[in-house]
Amino acid sequence: MKKPFALFAADKAPSLSKVHELIRELKVSQVMTKTLYTLPPDATMQEVKDLMRQHRISGVPVVDAQGLCGIVSLEDLIHALEQQALSAPIRQFMTPMPLVVARAQEPLLEAFKRLEQHNVGRMPVLDGHGALVGIVTHTDIIASLLKSLQDVYTEDERLCDCNPQYFFDALRSDATNLLLRYHVEAGDFAHGGEASARIKRALLRIGASPRLARRVAIAAYEAEINLIIHTNRGGSVLVDVTPQEIRVVVQDSGPGIPDVEEARRPGFSTASPRAREMGFGAGMGLTNIERCSDRLDIWSALGVGTRLEIVFKLPA
């Protein structure tokens, strides 16, 4: 399915209906604790205390020969402690049947409503034959809902890794362009790469694939560094995004390149010793731009300036 409008996807919460759908799909059986610790009704409250402490649980289903016959909770244990009746049998303190129970195959949401309605902390879970198969607590439910929400968000983030095309689909016009402009100062090594980093973020934001954003950023970086190293007064980087292509136009006002063919040759460099000390001037800038783009056109005139046009085709 096509995602209609990716621009705000990162900010937008997943639609409520999606969360709803997910919660509706969740069954009690997916969430319940299946490891059961049960006691018979004639066991003592002391045994309840030991079992709760040993397994760090707050409720114990009580089971006799016929099956589930009650549940004993931490609150019941406190009552027994208050009355100093730890040796009394569970049946004196437990909540007997009929209990508020959940069915393994019912939607979690229904079970949660019942839990709230009856103000209980846990419910024994029964299967289709009425046999005890698990226990579900408030904590289990909250934890599973949080996990589901996280899954929805992660899925939405993945959907963002799509084509900038989708960004434009929602903008109806005869021809839509998105223009990003950046100015780069000559000699400003300290801020070298900032324009490229912003370009990359912007492209990711409108839904460009990480691979495409990286290619454009690498080309923009090399062009940006050229403006810093070689120009008299810096220059501009213009990123023109249309549904068909991304066009990066880099312009400056001189000094101009004497021989463009020579400048395009791998390893050719006129960088200053200062620039070389910093690791620039490998003579690979234009080669790198050429390699990661679909087209590179260079126009230059001595004393006038240089214009690079770098084109990236978008997947149709």
Next chain:
Amino acid sequence: MTLQDIVSSLHLEVLAGAEHLGREVSGGYVADLLSCVMAGAEAGNLWITLQTHGNIIAVAALVELSGIIVAEGAPIPPETLAKAAEQNVVVLSSPQPVYQTVAQLVALGL
């Protein structure tokens, strides 16, 4: 292999990005020429270099490197480290020369 594994084994000093040491390292790359790194390093690579000025951070962020090891204990300007912190780039320092650093990484299985 994570950055933390490498930091522990090589006894590297963590100068920036300590909170990102859980990153997986996909391989290594050695160069002091920034354009070579832009062209040759892959996302997740660990870059071993002697360069220390601020632009190494821009390069590492753009190419999505897992981190940078500055070899020979070369002193790193505070501006570089500030930039690294800002752009979530991990900067490590090794007292060893590049050759030995790489040899240790290879021995680790990178």
